[in-house]
Amino acid sequence: MRPFTYELPSGVSEAANLGRPDSAFIAGGTTIVDLMKLEVVKPSRVVDINALSMRGIEMSTDGLRIGALEKMSDTALHPEVVANYPVISEALLKSASAQIRNMASIGGNLLQRTRCGYFRDVNTPCNKREPGSGCPAIDGENRMHAILGTSSSCVATHPSDLAVALVALDASVRLQSASGERLVKLDDFYLVPDTTPHRENQLLPGELITEIRVPRLAWATRSTYLKIRDRESYEFSLASAAVALDVNGDQIQDARVAVGGVGTKPWNLPKVREALTGKPLAQETFAAAAKLAGDGAVPLKRNAFKVDLVQRTIIRALMTLGGLA
Amino acid sequence: MEPPADSRPDHEDGSSRREFIRRLAAISAGLTVAAPLGRAGTITEKRALNDEPPKTDGAGGLMEIALNVNGNTERLIVDPRVTLLDALRDRFDLTGTKKGCDRGACGACTVHLDGRRVLSCLTLAVMAQRKKITTIEGLATGDELHPVQAAFIECDGFQCGYCTPGQIMSAVACISEGHTGSDSEIREYMSGNLCRCGAYPNIVAAVKTAAAKMKGEVN
Numbered sequence: 001m002r003p004f005t006y007e008l009p010s011g012v013s014e015a016a017n018l019g020r021p022d023s024a025f026i027a028g029g030t031t032i033v034d035l036m037k038l039e040v041v042k043p044s045r046v047v048d049i050n051a052l053s054m055r056g057i058e059m060s061t062d063g064l065r066i067g068a069l070e071k072m073s074d075t076a077l078h079p080e081v082v083a084n085y086p087v088i089s090e091a092l093l094k095s096a097s098a099q100i101r102n103m104a105s106i107g108g109n110l111l112q113r114t115r116c117g118y119f120r121d122v123n124t125p126c127n128k129r130e131p132g133s134g135c136p137a138i139d140g141e142n143r144m145h146a147i148l149g150t151s152s153s154c155v156a157t158h159p160s161d162l163a164v165a166l167v168a169l170d171a172s173v174r175l176q177s178a179s180g181e182r183l184v185k186l187d188d189f190y191l192v193p194d195t196t197p198h199r200e201n202q203l204l205p206g207e208l209i210t211e212i213r214v215p216r217l218a219w220a221t222r223s224t225y226l227k228i229r230d231r232e233s234y235e236f237s238l239a240s241a242a243v244a245l246d247v248n249g250d251q252i253q254d255a256r257v258a259v260g261g262v263g264t265k266p267w268n269l270p271k272v273r274e275a276l277t278g279k280p281l282a283q284e285t286f287a288a289a290a291k292l293a294g295d296g297a298v299p300l301k302r303n304a305f306k307v308d309l310v311q312r313t314i315i316r317a318l319m320t321l322g323g324l325a
Numbered sequence: 326m327e328p329p330a331d332s333r334p335d336h337e338d339g340s341s342r343r344e345f346i347r348r349l350a351a352i353s354a355g356l357t358v359a360a361p362l363g364r365a366g367t368i369t370e371k372r373a374l375n376d377e378p379p380k381t382d383g384a385g386g387l388m389e390i391a392l393n394v395n396g397n398t399e400r401l402i403v404d405p406r407v408t409l410l411d412a413l414r415d416r417f418d419l420t421g422t423k424k425g426c427d428r429g430a431c432g433a434c435t436v437h438l439d440g441r442r443v444l445s446c447l448t449l450a451v452m453a454q455r456k457k458i459t460t461i462e463g464l465a466t467g468d469e470l471h472p473v474q475a476a477f478i479e480c481d482g483f484q485c486g487y488c489t490p491g492q493i494m495s496a497v498a499c500i501s502e503g504h505t506g507s508d509s510e511i512r513e514y515m516s517g518n519l520c521r522c523g524a525y526p527n528i529v530a531a532v533k534t535a536a537a538k539m540k541g542e543v544n
Binding site for chain 2: 001003004005006026029030033034036037038046048050073096097098099100102103232233234
């Protein structure tokens with residue numbers, strides 16, 4: 001680990017002023033301490049934001065508000081989250097381990113970095129870590145990598161399960177910097193790699209995620225998160241699906257579908273949603289809609305199985321929600 | 326011929342093997358490891374060879390912090406890079422907490438902060454201030470083992486024992502969180518603690534046994 005100065009600001013504006021390009025904010029530390037040890041990130045200043053007041057989980061007529069410093073574990077078990085948005089609770093409980101969920105903040109979860117082995121190994125090139133150095137994953141070990149949103153610069157997956165659930169629910173993040181605050185749709189917040197994989201989101205230097213806003217969606221009480229992985233627990237996903245289903249008798253009124261483990265960002269699937277809306281509640285409907293999830297997929301040598309897997313993951317999640325499984 | 330005293334290797338000056346390893350580790354980590362103030366006196370009395378504050382290119386520098394470990398508060402001087410795990414092992418001599426992967430993947434370093442289980446390898450020592458830190462050494466009451474410790478012995482919940490302190494700290498929290506309803510629930514909520522010997526069936530049995538005892542179902 002490289003030397004750094006430790007700062008403990010007491011207010012958001014003070015923190016924002018300390019946030020420069022060579023600074024790193026730290027909340028739970030589960031990503032940043034790991035990456036500092038690997039020297040993947042080398043901040044000369046670490047700004048501890050735990051004294052800031054970005055906390056609280058509240059349900060109102062607008063929907064759910066989660067303070068960015070709330071822990072994954074507390075959010076997953078919050079009665080309003082469990083009751084109104086099971087998909088959020090399940091996505092969190094299927095993430096990491098009990099210890100890490102006690103440490104990691106919700107804001108930090110959304111900003112965690114990819115698990116791509118080349119990104120984490122400073123002895124190999126990586127366009128995300130060192131722009132222009134190349135991407136060994138494209139022709140290398142890419143079983144865990146993305147099939148959607150990839151480019152010739154980067155094929156790394158976004159690792160957050162929570163973000164997949166939040167994108168499906170059309171959530172936004174509130175960002176605050178020294179110059180003010182703004183509300184950004186999470187789907188727009190994340191960027192595909194294109195030619196600039198080092199830019200993963202819209203966050204500017206010194207800007208903080210202060211809270212997450214999830215719109216009220218009464219029928220999200222019928223929602224779930226299905227995560228397929230190499231081992232049953234404490235593992236990142238090969239493919240995952242966040243789904244919500246609004247059913248009236250035998251007809252699908254509306255749906256939400258987003259997938260993880262397959263995209264360079266949490267992958268929202270509005271076309272799958274449209275293909276479900278107004279259709280009969282049946283396996284055939286789910287299968288036809290899920291096919292659209294493969295649109296634009298670019299499989300690599302070792303991850304072609306994900307094209308099929310992601311569709312099956314969506315179908316199984318919908319079958320469970322629809323009471324057909 | 327006897328070498329001059331000041332050029333002798335450290336392990337010949339009467340220090341223990343553990344002390345020698347500690348110094349090697351400190352050198353290889355490039356970190357200054359100073360003793361807790363309360364025990365060794367002043368900042369100038371350091372146990373490591375690397376006595377100079379780290380070169381920091383303008384950043385860095387040592388910090389004086391206070392940590393409450395197993396009910397005792399001690400002040401110590403640390404580089405902000407020092408993790409809680411390294412502080413516990415190298416500064417408090419509490420070597421029960423183990424360093425496995427040192428990357429948050431194995432759970433061997435599990436301790437409690439304010440009663441919640443966390444990974445000490447991913448916690449900066451400076452950020453553990455103002456919290457109650459409990460390690461495996463803080464579980465027993467005098468000579469009386471904590472029920473989870475006793476259950477691990479009773480159920481033979483280990484083989485080599487390296488992951489055991491982390492397993493026990495995690496198990497204590499797993500029980501207090503109420504996640505012992507079934508074997509599969511125990512396995513899920515203990516999944517952050519890896520055991521390379523594969524003692525999992527006996528670990529699950531130990532957690533179940535301890536949970537039952539702590540509920541008063543078994544005496």
